[in-house]
Amino acid sequence: MKKNVQIKGTKDGISIFLSDKASFVELQQELSQLLADKKQNPYSGEKLEVQVQIGNRLFSEEEELEISNIIHNNSQMKISAFYSNVMSKADAKKWKEKDQIFSMATIIRSGQVVQVPGDFLLIGDVNPGGQIRSNGNVFVLGNIKGIIHAGFEGDENAVVAGKFLYPSQVRIGSKVYGFDNEEYKEIQDTDLFSAFVNDAGEIVIDEIHKIRKIRPGISNFQGGR
Secondary structure: OOOOEEEEEEOOEEEEEEOOOOOHHHHHHHHHHHHHHHOOOOOOOOOEEEEEEOOOOOOOHHHHHHHHHHHHHHOOEEEEEEEOOOOOHHHHHHHHHHOOEEEEEOOEOOOOEEEEOOEEEEEOOEOOOOEEEEOOOEEEEEEEOOEEEEOOOOOOOOOEEEEEOOOOEEEEOOEEEEOOOHHHOOOOOOOOEEEEEOOOOOEEEEEHHHHHHHOHHHHHOOOOO
């Protein structure tokens, strides 16, 4: 008979496999028994981190806590993470939003902050004091005089494209580039430019067509709203 609980060594370390065909009560009982049997040859030293693979199911927070307590109280192991082959509705919604392009046709005025979870396309201007925050890339078909923050949650592979004018500021992840110097006050160039983080970890401003070479995946984006 196939065991519902197995402990195996993998290339990522020790993993505990819990069958998704068994009931939660069965898993609790078999896991407790298996760990009790192994106490004859206990682990030594500090607690070992283990991953728990739960297959095609999801555990609630309470169920994860139950399994964690069984492992913690009956072995020298501690759980580093639970892994499932399925995705919760909340995670699926979050993933979908990050993969979307959000678009607006408007003017972002002083004091306004627009924040989106995915890529953002603005057809309009960003006035001084206005701000866009995006977890992905930001594309502005208009004048940028406010703050654009792409990769808001730390993604330094994000890019910004638009017409950067005094006193705009570009942020990508944790990097910052300002156009607030005197030299930018008189610039009236009509060209669009791209901003990205180079290999040295610095924001670079370059011609718009360079985006395709620096971030080739951008040309394959789909969607919109």
